[in-house]
Amino acid sequence: MQNTIPQEHRFDLEANRQYQVPISFFNSIKDNPMQLYETAYKFIRHHIDRQVPRLKELMKYYLADTKIKSWAGSPNPDNAHNRVSTGFARYITNIRVGYFMGNDVQYKIVTDDDSEKQLSKTLDDLITHYNDSSNTPYIDEMLKKDLSITGRAYDLVYVNAGETTLNLAKVDPTTCFVVYDDSIKAQPLFAVRYYQTGVLDELLQENYEIYTDSMIYRYHSDGGLPQTNSPVNNAVLDSAEPHFFERVPLTEYKNNDERIGDWEPEIDQMDALDKAISTMANFQEDFNDAAMVATGRFANKTKPVYEMDDRGNIKVGKDGKPIVLVPPKPIIDPKHHIFYLEPYIARTGLSKGQRTVVTPTLQYVTKQYDSAGWSTYTNFLINEIHKYTNTPNVNDPNFASNASGVAMSYKLWGSDQERKIQEALYKRSLRARISACIAYWNKINALPGENDISVLADMVKPNFDPNLPKNDEETAQLVQTLSGIPGLESMKSLREITQRITGVSPDDEQQRIDDEAYEEAKKSDDYKNGRTGIGEVFATGEPAQVKQPKGDK
Known part of the structure; x- marks a missing residue:
């Protein structure tokens, strides 16, 4: 980049x-x-x-691991x-x-x-x-x-x-x-x-x-x-x-x-989005590490380092003042929250005969960044990516979780x-x-008889069911409405709709209904023919089996 x-x-x-x-x-x-x-x-x-x-x-x-990783950045x-x-x-x-x-993809075998x-x-x-x-x-x-x-x-x-x-x-x-x-x-x-x-x-x-x-x-x-x-x-x-x-x-x-x-x-x-975000990250870090500018004189300074003689005494120069090897420096530590500064008198003018009192100040030097413009730009890129890839933006405030099926x-x-x-x-x-x-199954005789592979392949119908958020209440109301209109929807069609709630396929639901009907019919037949309760004794002629209570011998 x-x-x-x-x-x-x-x-x-x-x-x-x-x-x-x-x-x-x-x-x-x-x-x-x-x-x-x-x-x-x-x-x-x-x-x-x-x-x-x-x-x-x-x-x-x-x-x-995108192209931004090779970006040179600031010189x-x-x-x-x-x-x-x-x-x-x-x-x-x-x-x-x-x-x-x-x-999962569901496979149905369809043949007439x-x-x-x-x-x-x-x-x-x-x-x-x-x-x-x-x-x-x-x-x-x-x-x-x-x-x-x-x-x-x-x-x-x-x-x-x-x-x-x-x-x-x-x-x-x-x-x-x-x-x-x-x-x-x-x-x-x-x-x-x-x-x-x-x-x-x-x-x-x-x-x-x-x-x-x-x-x-x-x-x-x-x-x-x-x-x-x-x-x-x-x-x-x-x-x-x-x-x-x-x-x-x-x-x-x-x-x-x-x-x-x-x-x-x-x-x-x-x-472009990577570069915009990286630029803002760099700005924020540079802002935190901004240069400090001080105007005035620091009250807290280091002690000067003087030249010493063999006896450890401070040497004095020709002007009668101590010889300074390292002059005092202001003590500046950005981690400190308090800095001591004092005003001082500076000589100004052509002959430096004028005196001006310098008021101390302490501030960071930073550049201004259009954060509002940056936010608008990044949001624009995000929305464009969502739009052109046809990917729903779940962070969109208009993308409500309780939206109707039509809105979704x-x-x-x-x-x-x-x-x-x-x-x-x-x-x-x-x-x-x-x-x-x-x-292959036909070759190893796993399928009976002589078969046309193309015909058998056409019998297999894969079914795809998109994985979407479910609104069970809305689906239940839809089924209730359709079931009240005779001839509008078959029961199998209604079961296909309710599969979104129950997770049971229409064929499995029909099998369950048939099994329940068979059990009810069997119970009814047993009752009519005396194969239940005391009537079973007279119907079969066999003595009743009485279970002993637990603990009795």
Whole structure:
């Protein structure tokens, strides 16, 4: 921030390029592991040099390690040099993650074919077990976090060696990417994950994994980072293993079509806010350490240091006065609250024959700062960041906690527009994840019969429920009003509304109602047929069982 003139481009123009290759070219190399690696490494080189710097800088902003940390500040080394970085990026990301993923994604299996009821029940059980064992709710939150920061996120469906249980992992965006074909649909051809292993800075080894729609290729090259060796020449193929996902199992998620983060366009505003706050912090510290100016003569002074002879007596000069080595100095300690000053007579004029009495004063020399203007400026920046990132400002005095649902909807209107786009993109990637899982379950016969993977994937409907503050009283009044209007709302629709209060899904609520009705019917039938109380003795012909009181033998 040494230069206030903005740069032409903050990031490399290639920092967000989507990788593509012609499908015909890929088909010519996909069965040759080393040729595939040579092509993949060209993208790895580009990813490291042109794309990773942007991803790392965005992550630094999330961690409040912003550009202000390199600000030179005042050229005077005696002035304060505070570099205060705000956590605005982290605040926006946490709000977005909580709003989008605060409630777990719910999966419903939808089918109108009665012959597929059992299949849908099996598929529902498999997905439920997979989500529980793989901890997908947490991974979904971390994926949304990466999306909010970098604009892209990646997950990997995999199976551990010697096991058949599916797993899911989030992959660091700085270590992986997906390469698509050059068609309109841009279907994934292969994905690359690369990482380094070693013992601290010793025994370094670069590892590479390439995932196609049928194979997993693993390579390594010794020597550490790609900048320090020649991986194309040194890379060794370690293994080539088939997988049964029928698609590339490493999936990319996009925050939007541009693959930019939630607050990335407002980084300049954040930098300006950091600089404004740092400037005020420096002013306050310089104000506390302001220079003191005294006019007059200090009454409390140090004792002079005289020149002494060999006997320890004070030497006297030719003028008959003691020879002073160190003259007396005023005793000034800013920590003291009391200073003793006295007026003195100063000789003035051309001949210094005039005498003037100097009245003592003591004051600090400070510069004036427009604190009101500073407050207006910082509030302007804060409001601009909130506005252009569509993030509600909970400190806004108009953002009342008791506001009606309509008022809250208007406050979140901008956020909902972005959420709708992000939800559609997230669902598209979720379908790819679910398709890989279904293909694997079908391959190991966890699903009965011969199945069309695409049809089964279409049956799985993910549902997103935004995590918003709840107004239970208003919701209850709405349900009561709607339930009094015949034919306006179905009971299932009303149960979907009350789910916000009870937390029970409409299907679970219906099951509870059916269970209660069954129990009531059973009790009524038992009573009518004498299977309760004394009537049970006559109905069954068996002697009554009388319990002995405790303590009796």
